Amino acid sequence: xxxxxxxxxxxxxxxxxxxxxxxxxxxxxxxxxxxxxxxxxxxxxxxxxxxxxxxxxxxxxxxxxxxxxxxxxxxxxxxxxxxxxxxxxxxxxxxxxxxxxxxxxxxxxxxxxxxxxxxxxxxxxxxxxxxxxxxxxxxxxxxxxxxxxxxxxxxxxxxxxxxxxxxxxxxxxxxxxxxxxxxxxxxxxxxxxxxxxxxxxxxxxxxxxxxxxxxxxxxxxxxxxxxxxxxxxxxxxxxxxxxxxxxxxxxxxxxxxxxxxxxxxxxxxxxxxxxxxxxxxxxxxxxxxxxxxxxxxxxxxxxxxxxx
Numbered sequence: 359x360x361x362x363x364x365x366x367x368x369x370x371x372x373x374x375x376x377x378x379x380x381x382x383x384x385x386x387x388x389x390x391x392x393x394x395x396x397x398x399x400x401x402x403x404x405x406x407x408x409x410x411x412x413x414x415x416x417x418x419x420x421x422x423x424x425x426x427x428x429x430x431x432x433x434x435x436x437x438x439x440x441x442x443x444x445x446x447x448x449x450x451x452x453x454x455x456x457x458x459x460x461x462x463x464x465x466x467x468x469x470x471x472x473x474x475x476x477x478x479x480x481x482x483x484x485x486x487x488x489x490x491x492x493x494x495x496x497x498x499x500x501x502x503x504x505x506x507x508x509x510x511x512x513x514x515x516x517x518x519x520x521x522x523x524x525x526x527x528x529x530x531x532x533x534x535x536x537x538x539x540x541x542x543x544x545x546x547x548x549x550x551x552x553x554x555x556x557x558x559x560x561x562x563x564x565x566x567x568x569x570x571x572x573x574x575x576x577x578x579x580x581x582x583x584x585x586x587x588x589x590x591x592x593x594x595x596x597x598x599x600x601x602x603x604x605x606x607x608x609x610x611x612x613x614x615x616x617x618x619x620x621x622x623x624x625x626x627x628x629x630x631x632x633x634x635x636x637x638x639x640x641x642x643x644x645x646x647x648x649x650x651x652x653x654x655x656x657x658x659x660x661x662x663x664x665x666x
Contacts, residue, residue: 362475362665363658369471369565370654376569390570394626397563402465403531405557409473409481410535411545417482418536424486426606427616428494430598431460435495438589449506450637453499455582457631458645459589461495462622464488465528466568470561475661476615483615485532492529496522496627503635571626572650575643583644586624590649591656595621614664621660623649 379385385393410418438459442452462468464487472480500522523529538545545553598620602613624646632642 359658359662362662363655365475366471366654366658366661369467372562372565373467373569373572373650376566376571377573378569379566380570380573385570387570387574390567390574393563394567394571397466397560397567399527401556401558401560401563402469403527404553405469405560406485406528406531407535407538408550408553408557409478410485410532411539412478413482413485413536414539415536418485418489418532420482420486420608420612422606423483423602423608423612423616424490426601426608426613427487427490427598427620429605430601430620431490431495431594433597433601434589434594435460437593438586441585450503450635453502453506454628454632454638454642455586457495457499457628458586458624458642460594461491461625461628462590462594462619463568463625463650464491464619464622466564466626468619468622470564472615472618474561476611476618479611480615483612484619487616487619488528489532492523492526496631499631503637568626568650572647575629575647580644580648582641583648586641586645587649587652590624590645591621591652595660617664618657618661621653621657623653623657 376385380387380390435456438456439452442455447455464484468487469484472484595617599613599617602608602616607613624642626646629639629642629646632639
């Protein structure tokens, strides 16, 4: 446990450095937004392309692993939805709370941390989780919010979801890498060096951006945020573990990676969605802040439990 904690500590230390820079106004919130945009569109995309280019589509789209993750995640999504509805929350707020309960920071935190912790073989399960989260749950929250506000789901909603996916650099880089891999095209040395240099900025840039963005988050509605953080850090990995180890047994290594991903703190993009639609941004903000702080200890504990 101590060894794993010390291995994950540098990642959280960089997040802490970013948080300090944000709180002291060394870096402004506007600068943080531009840093996040830079990392999202360039270094992270280069990193994904470079690590996925050696994979094949069957390696990424493991249907049994996908089904197990979907079932475990879906169970907690429904639980969070039921609890929100019992508290008489409206559908848009319920959708944001359910999103907080299951969507982890896979791209900015999970990808750099887990590839270092588990090696390059962790990339395929990581990409699978990213695909499921983006295609299923990120699309679902948009459908629920727009459907509740318009009284029905319009064709324009599906068009907006499709355009959002096509403009997502993680999806674009993933698909491009799989096409390149399927075509068995060589990677010229200058291209590989370019991707390596640019992708090298992804880990420190992403972690620093997480911390700096947390500096602007508030801890309002702590009770609700605590419940959502409990769902994300405890119930979500437990449900995914039950699905992947008991109901749909899969390769133990792949299961370990996906369960660890399920134990990641709430993703920052949940706040972006909440802010964009003007729906419960403060509780999403608080859930991100609390879950990230608690995950400094909870994430190493999950990894230690899984790896013995």
